[in-house]
Each structure stands twice: as structure tokens, then as C-alpha cells.
Amino acid sequence: MKSKVIRFLGRFLYIAPMAAFVSAVSPNLSAFANDTPSLWLGLVNEKTQSLEWPGSGFEIIFTGKAVSVTLEDSGKNSLVVENDGKLSKLQLARGKKTYQFVADGGGQQHTLRLIRRTEKMFGPTTLSSIKTEGTLLPGKKRNRQILAIGDSISAGYGIEGSDQSCKFSADTQNQYLTYPAVVARSVGADITTIATSGIRVSPKFPSDVTTMPFVFQQAVPKGRVFDVVIVNLGTNDFSEKTKPDNFVNAYAAFMAVIRDQSPDAMIYAALGPMLTDSQFSEASAAIEAAVKLRHQRGDGKIRFLALRTKAKGFGCNWHPNAETHARLAATLTKTLEHDLNWKRDAAN
Known part of the structure; x- marks a missing residue:
């Protein structure tokens, strides 16, 4: 599979992006039960698993080398990617697509956060599935x-x-x-x-x-x-x-x-x-x-x-x-x- 580096989020962040993503899922990644993230962020329709409001998103805490996320979108929305604290931008494709995020450090624990940049008028971004060869861990809201x-x-x-x-x-x-x-x-x-x-x-x-x-x-x-x-x-x-x-x-x-x-x-x-x-x-x-x-x-x-x-x-x-x-x-x-x-x- 040919991968490409996600482009920089913007000059005001002064932080380099990290992982690459690919548009297809590696065959050794298995689906989590219920396909729900570790933690929802912001204002989310949890019944439909849809992100509509700006700043809404989800957090995935996992062990393993990679995690893939399948999202459905109008193709107009984009997400901020926080991959173990390193920032990048993900421009979503139209329709249902799968994005893979590669973590450094083998079997160590990793945190991936996907946060919507755009507002409601551009249509919902719906989470369909999360897959990994590792383990999904629970998240915790801040105080x-x-x-x-x-x-x-x-x-x-x-x-x-x-x-x-x-x-x-x-x-x-x-x-x-x-x-x-x-x-x-x-x-x-x-x-x-x-x-x-x-x-x-x-x-x-x-x-x-x-x-x-x-x-x-x-x-x-x-x-x-x-x-x-x-x-x-x-x-x-x-x-x-x-x-x-x-x-x-x-x-x-x-x-x-x-x-x-x-x-x-x-x-x-x-x-x-x-x-x-x-x-x-x-x-x-x-x-x-x-x-x-x-x-x-x-x-x-x-x-x-x-x-x-x-x-x-x-x-x-x-x-x-x-x-x-x-x-x-x-x-x-x-x-x-x-x-x-x-x-x-x-x-x-």
C-alpha cells in the first residue's frame, strides 16, 4: 500500500505533524466490539455516532502499531489529528472511507484524537468503525x-x-x-x-x-x-x-x-x-x-x-x-x- 504524509495543520501551531495514513485497511486489523471510541469529545450525536458541531470528535486510546477509522462524510469537512500529541490535518474524502494512523513505539499505549475543524453547515461526519491489531482502552473526561x-x-x-x-x-x-x-x-x-x-x-x-x-x-x-x-x-x-x-x-x-x-x-x-x-x-x-x-x-x-x-x-x-x-x-x-x-x- 502506498502511503502519504498528512499535510501540516497550519503555520500558527509550530508543531510538526506525525503519522502517515493510507486509504485501505491492513488485513491484520480486527474490529473493536461496538465500534465506539474510548471517549467522545464535545457535542456529539452518540446515537448516530455523528460529528456536526465544530470541535466535536473522539479519542481512541489503544495499544499496538496502528489503528484505522472508517468515516462517512460530504467531502467538505476536515479534522485535526492529534496522534500522541503530534498535530496534522486530515481532509476527508466524499463518501465512506477508511483512514489508517500509524503509531511509533510498537506495543506501547497510544492516544489518537480526531477533532472536527468545520461547522454544522457542511454536513455530518459519521463514525462507522474502528479497527486495530491491538487493544482499545477506556478514556476519561477531564475534571x-x-x-x-x-x-x-x-x-x-x-x-x-x-x-x-x-x-x-x-x-x-x-x-x-x-x-x-x-x-x-x-x-x-x-x-x-x-x-x-x-x-x-x-x-x-x-x-x-x-x-x-x-x-x-x-x-x-x-x-x-x-x-x-x-x-x-x-x-x-x-x-x-x-x-x-x-x-x-x-x-x-x-x-x-x-x-x-x-x-x-x-x-x-x-x-x-x-x-x-x-x-x-x-x-x-x-x-x-x-x-x-x-x-x-x-x-x-x-x-x-x-x-x-x-x-x-x-x-x-x-x-x-x-x-x-x-x-x-x-x-x-x-x-x-x-x-x-x-x-x-x-x-x-
């Missing part, structure tokens, strides 16, 4: 759980684009490089992302079901509890000419829904970094008013967080690129250190 709720910024829209003139595409999107994902890795937390480009908080009409408050209640299973929730919404509400009259109440009501789901979570009502100064002033005032309403109702674990930083460059359509996201991540990491005493590189 710290972060939920990121947002729009195109949190979804990684255009983050790998060359400059602001490029258009939106699946190829330039990468949730792995977004500021919430960077922060989660730096503090040793698991990250779950629910983000959709163009999404709003306030409905445009009474029966509008395209807002994040509606989508959140449909997408996030009951019982999923988080330690930190980062909400970066409002950009699409306030980037239009008319200010939404119902934003404050809609935002406060959404915070109440999040609080019901995660009673002890620290909630950050964040904003930035794409609005103009005047738009940011309007939007931040509205969000702070919503936060004040929550405080008046006895919720003391919610605060406004301004994510404003001098851009180090732009991705597609003026979205923040990876370097700007890294600056936003530094702001959020310092906030978590101050508020929760979450140290960097914590072992969890």
Missing part, C-alpha cells in the same frame, strides 16, 4: 469542563485565511485554533463548542427558531454540566443598522436557561472583537444590562467580559485570524486565573 457558545468567531470562520479579502470556505475554518479551544488546552479542560456563523440572540420575528437560545435548547442534552460557560454573542445583532429592541430581555432569559443547566458554572458574557467602536458600545451596554438583570435575580456568578484586542491580522471577511485569537485566549486565560485560580498547564 474541568468548558462550554463555548457563539457565532462565526467561536466557530473559527476564516481563521486560516490569508487576509480579509478571502471568502468563507470550509478549508479556512478551524475551531481548534479559536480562543476558547486554545484556553481549554492551556488550563487542561475539555471544550464543548456550539457555534454557528451568522447566529443571533434576539429573534427577528416572534416565531424565529434560528436564534442561539432556541438552537441551544435543541442541541445540548439535559444533564450536560459545565464549570465555565463562555458566551460570545451579539455581533450579528448589533452589526445591522437597527438596534434590536428585544435584545436585553432575550439575552437575560438565555442566561437563565444556561444557569438552569449548569447551576454552579461561572458564566462569561463576552463580546468581541469584530464590531466597530460605536457598535461595540451599544452591544456591550445591552449585555451589561442583561447581566445586571441576572444579578438582581440573585445570580452572582456571571460577568461581562470585553474581548477587545488590537488585531495582529485578519482572516476571511475581516474575521480574527489565529494570531488574534491567541491574543483573545491570553485575555480569557488571565481572567480564569484571577477568578477561579485555574492555573495554566493544569493536570486534569
